[in-house]
Amino acid sequence: xxxxxxxxxxxxxxxxxxxxxxxxxxxxxxxxxxxxxxxxxxxxxxxxxxxxxxxxxxxxxxxxxxxxxxxxxxxxxxxxxxxxxxxxxxxxxxxxxxxxxxxxxxxxxxxxxxxxxxxxxxxxxxxxxxxxx
Numbered sequence: 001x002x003x004x005x006x007x008x009x010x011x012x013x014x015x016x017x018x019x020x021x022x023x024x025x026x027x028x029x030x031x032x033x034x035x036x037x038x039x040x041x042x043x044x045x046x047x048x049x050x051x052x053x054x055x056x057x058x059x060x061x062x063x064x065x066x067x068x069x070x071x072x073x074x075x076x077x078x079x080x081x082x083x084x085x086x087x088x089x090x091x092x093x094x095x096x097x098x099x100x101x102x103x104x105x106x107x108x109x110x111x112x113x114x115x116x117x118x119x120x121x122x123x124x125x126x127x128x129x130x131x132x133x
Contacts, residue, residue, distance in 0.1 A: 023133035025063045025126065026092040030084035033071045039087045042108040043067055045118040046089065053123050057130070091125070095133040102129070 027050065029043050050058055050065050057063040070079040070086060082090050082101060089108040093100045104125070111118040 022061075023095045024061060025057075025129055025133070026090075026094070027063060027065045027126075028078075028082065028088075028090045028092060029065070029067045030070050030079060030082065030086070030088040030090070031067070032086045033069060035087070038109055038112040041112040041115075041118075042087065042089055045112065045115055046122065048115075049119050049122045049126070052119075054126060062130070062133075063126070091129060093129050093133065 027046060029046055031039050031043070047065065050063065054063050058065070068075050068078060068084075070076075070084055079085070082088065082092075084090070087105070087108070089104040091102040091104060093102065102125075104122070107121065107125075108118075111121060
């Protein structure tokens with residue numbers, strides 16, 4: 001009987017530690033194989049914002065960054081989830097087990113080649129979402 005109790009306690013501890021939902025922000029930069037200047041600028045500026053302003057969060061896994069080629073077969077499922085058929089920039093905010101997708105594609109094209117404005121605005125958007133998780 002004691003062994004059964006020990007197994008139950010261990011299972012409960014495992015679930016309580018590993019079953020907790022992780023709050024984080026996934027920054028996903030989708031692109032096709034052939035990329036324009038703006039598409040490349042979106043990726044470059046996004047990396048700059050993250051590395052300069054959110055290095056701690058990147059290191060801790062609170063923020064992650066993925067660059068995804070929608071033309072690669074291995075990425076079809078992820079691209080389909082976000083309905084990305086070419087260049088697209090998304091924040092996937094995961095909080096309390098729920099995902100909220102924020103489409104920043106229009107923002108990316110509008111400010112992609114304006115480095116200062118892009119950095120300022122993306123930084124602000126990420127800070128706002130971090131405060132929510």
